[in-house]
Amino acid sequence: MPDYIPGYIKLYKKGELKKRADEALKRLENCDICPHNCRVDRTKGERGRCGAPSNLIISGFHRHFGEEKVLVGDRGSGTIFFSNCNLSCVFCQNCDISCYGEGYEISEKKLADVMIRLQRYGCHNINLVSPSHYWPNIMMAVYYAALKGLNIPIVYNTGGYDALSALKSLDGIIDIYMPDIKFSDDKMGEKYAGVKGYFSVTKKAVKEMYRQTGDLKVDKRGIAYRGLLVRHLILPDDISGTKGVLEFIANDISKNTYVNLMDQYYPAHRAEDYPPLNRRITANEFQRAVETAAKLGLTRLEK
Numbered sequence: 001m002p003d004y005i006p007g008y009i010k011l012y013k014k015g016e017l018k019k020r021a022d023e024a025l026k027r028l029e030n031c032d033i034c035p036h037n038c039r040v041d042r043t044k045g046e047r048g049r050c051g052a053p054s055n056l057i058i059s060g061f062h063r064h065f066g067e068e069k070v071l072v073g074d075r076g077s078g079t080i081f082f083s084n085c086n087l088s089c090v091f092c093q094n095c096d097i098s099c100y101g102e103g104y105e106i107s108e109k110k111l112a113d114v115m116i117r118l119q120r121y122g123c124h125n126i127n128l129v130s131p132s133h134y135w136p137n138i139m140m141a142v143y144y145a146a147l148k149g150l151n152i153p154i155v156y157n158t159g160g161y162d163a164l165s166a167l168k169s170l171d172g173i174i175d176i177y178m179p180d181i182k183f184s185d186d187k188m189g190e191k192y193a194g195v196k197g198y199f200s201v202t203k204k205a206v207k208e209m210y211r212q213t214g215d216l217k218v219d220k221r222g223i224a225y226r227g228l229l230v231r232h233l234i235l236p237d238d239i240s241g242t243k244g245v246l247e248f249i250a251n252d253i254s255k256n257t258y259v260n261l262m263d264q265y266y267p268a269h270r271a272e273d274y275p276p277l278n279r280r281i282t283a284n285e286f287q288r289a290v291e292t293a294a295k296l297g298l299t300r301l302e303k
């Protein structure tokens with residue numbers, strides 16, 4: 001990565017980063033920053049579907065060693081957890097933070113200080129977890145952080161339900177996109193994540209992420225610095241529609257996509273009320289997913 005300069009630094013030097021952040025923050029007055037398009041005025045205390053206020057709420061930040069190995073390396077991924085979420089997964093594994101918005105308010109300037117602190121710890125990147133309902137504030141924080149010398153890649157770690165207009169605003173600011181693709185059937189998205197058109201929206205979003213950043217690139221140490229990394233959590237009885245997700249990635253994105261097939265599902269939140277989500281997946285279910293990926297020619301797997 002020695003020669004890689006994150007895109008946000010270029011935009012900062014051109015004076016465009018602050019302009020984009022100012023414009024983006026205005027959108028919170030009639031909030032359309034994610035596909036729910038609630039049109040509430042968050043700056044006047046109104047809340048939309050995500051329940052997020054206009055100020056940033058985070059539940060914490062730390063040097064994380066449990067993320068993908070291409071993000072963690074030997075010094076960790078500088079992870080910041082944002083509260084609230086624009087999805088309502090019945091099996092949410094972070095419900096206190098995502099469903100109930102636990103956390104504390106932080107200004108954009110203080111969030112910039114957090115980013116600088118994570119960089120000083122030696123983290124390889126800034127990893128924004130669940131940013132889709134806060135990205136305008138985050139953009140402003142990145143501006144303040146660039147002013148203070150932030151120079152490591154930024155990872156957009158999202159549930160995948162992102163608006164195209166949001167991603168276009170983020171073009172050139174995000175170095176690594178890491179979306180989940182949770183389901184390949186919109187009906188499953190509606191039933192289990194509470195949103196309409198999950199796969200339809202996510203497909204468009206992931207195509208745009210790929211257009212901006214391409215296949216995942218790693219440096220000599222094996223640390224990612226730019227590109228797309230897709231996560232897919234395998235659910236019991238193939239509720240996640242794994243074949244459809246992997247076919248989309250292989251045929252419509254790139255066979256060279258870095259894919260994390262995740263086997264760690266466990267019943268959380270309201271999953272006990274939604275059988276078969278009330279059990280873990282079996283070794284066979286996971287093996288089938290790995291074989292499907294291999295048949296489709298997807299070889300860059302983290303599993």
Ligand code: SF4
Nearest residue numbers: 031034037038048050
């Ligand atoms: S970010 Fe929240 S308030 Fe804004 S459109 Fe999305 S769900 Fe609605």
